[in-house]
Amino acid sequence: MRGSVFSAIREYLQDVYRRFQSIWGSLITAVPYLWGVGEQRKEVTEQYPDPVSSRTADDLPARSRGLLVNDIDRCTGCKECEKICPVQCIRVDTEAGADQSKLWVARFDIDYSKCVFCGLCVEVCHPQSLVHSKKFEGSVYELKDLVASFGRGFVTAEQRAKWAAMRQQAENDEVFP
């Protein structure tokens, strides 16, 4: 019978049967998903703004790299982060502080729009003041809003004079107790 018209018809019918079988099989496979039957077929969607069904910042892994934050009280103003930043998104300006052995971090700006979240600055930060937070939501309407300032601000002349007076006072107290 091989090669005859009957075998051709038989093959044709088998082919059609196989196609319909395949479509029927895929339909049957999809049906349990309608009701989420079984562990593999449940809805996996995290409905983001809803804090219950989606993961919040606290659920992120411990070493996830979110937006950078700087604890300015611990920052020494050594500018290591500024030097190592591959995209120059950190800008640090320092002045002499009240205690002249320490630096006054006048400006510590991080431009999140440039930041590539590589984590190099966090690794080189000696006082460990610069860390990745777990915050990741930072959508803005204006690009300039993406610059976060952590600095203390530039020292005014009056403040500087006041500090000089304080230092003088302290020196006098030390010399003539």
Place this chain on the structure above:
Amino acid sequence: MKSGAFYVSTVGKLLKWARANSLWYTTTGSSCCADEVLNAAGSRYDLERFGCIPQVDPRQADLLIVTGVVSYKVAPHLKAVYDAMPSPKHVLALGACANCGGMFAPEYSYSVVPGVDRIIPVDVYVPGCPPRPESIMNGLIALQEKINGNSRPHFKAQ
């Protein structure tokens, strides 16, 4: 007077609501941010919840999601895609490269546009390299609020 006020208050709100809840998007996938857009469109973070459907043609899209590096060579084509979209249209700049050139900024590369807002107006900037899918959805919600005219708390990192 009265009817004008009614239009602005009720019908205008309805039309804005429709625009905000049916942002069909097209994306210029040229980078890792495009993978995150695919992630966000997938089952885990379902962008279709917001009524966003990917469109192949910019004519049928309302939202252009710019992901990745825009070089000077590709800039005219991006502009053409934007021009092909019928207004009202919106642009979402995703990630450092689209925001300001990122690690391919002019300091390092001669061929990269420093930020897509030099070419087309951008509505919402999303930071990240690449942003998480949640972050993309955050940008989308920000855009919806902008279309609806709602006020939004100012972004603060601290």
Place this chain on the structure above:
Amino acid sequence: MSALPPENSWIAFLANSSDLAAALPTWLLAALGLVFIYGAIILPSGAIMSYLDRKLSADFQARVGPNRAGPAGMLQPLADLLKLLQKEASSAEWNWREALWLGVHTMALYSTVAVIPLSSSALLVNTDMSAFLPLWAALVLALGTMLLGFSQGSVPGWFGGVRVAAQALAGAFPALIAVICAGIHAGEFRWSTLAGAQTASPLTWTALCDPFQFIAFVVFVLGGLVMLAVPPMDAALSTQDIHGGVSSHLFGRRLSLFRLGRFYGFFLWSVIAVVIFLGAWTLPFGLAELLREQGRLWLVLALEVGWLLAKTFVLMLLVISFARVSPRGRVDQVTDFSWKVLSPFALLALIGTALWSGWGYLP
């Protein structure tokens, strides 16, 4: 040929309902009735099916689907429509040829609202050939769509247009044969006769009363998918290889018109499949006769339309789930399938039906 059966039609209903209606000319009443059918049945069906389609495909992919617009995302189709109506074209993009052929396409499509059978008393055109009218309308629609694609002057338009025509030709033949099968069973191609050959019991439905009619039913539905380029047979409008085909140039109002038209073609085809194969509008438990005796004709009308639409939605959901689990066919595969699989089976069903129906008359 009586185009308006006087006592049994909804025109008579409308004319008898009030003095004002009786004073209006019949053509105006008919036009108003068609607008009402379009606005009150077809548009809401489109919204419901679009929502169910998106939710169903979301379920199949283990995700949620639209849920932010309105309760459970139910206003999503409304948002989409209102958004599309707001889109503005720049004057440089105004293409009058496209507008013209979109108009032809749309008119060819909605001319079939007049022949669409919705209940035993809502039959406007009920001639001895009325079951073929949708087929001719679908062919005119394919022609309009093809010329719409050509008028856009773009590669997707050209390829999409040719593909639409090829698919319509391929699908028309088996669908036509399948209609003839049902007509042989019923004895005539009048809507009322085709529906009257069936009762409320599923065993008397044309599709289930003999195996050849079942083949004819499957061929009719699949042939309609091919002919109207409905997923998964929508190679003519596929987004992957030809960038959306004819629809790639349309946006805003034109796109909403086009998409609604595509939905309407699918809806029409499903309604007709239900009417001629799946028991039409015959209400179970003898409800229609009971209510007619009590003189509640409007209730009978509403129930019959509702029952027909319910069956139509089930059939459409079945087709949509079939589309969502199968890959989209290439255009050569689709036309191949239509010519080489659907057509032989349609002819088989025709021969079988003829023998089955004519058995008693054979010597």
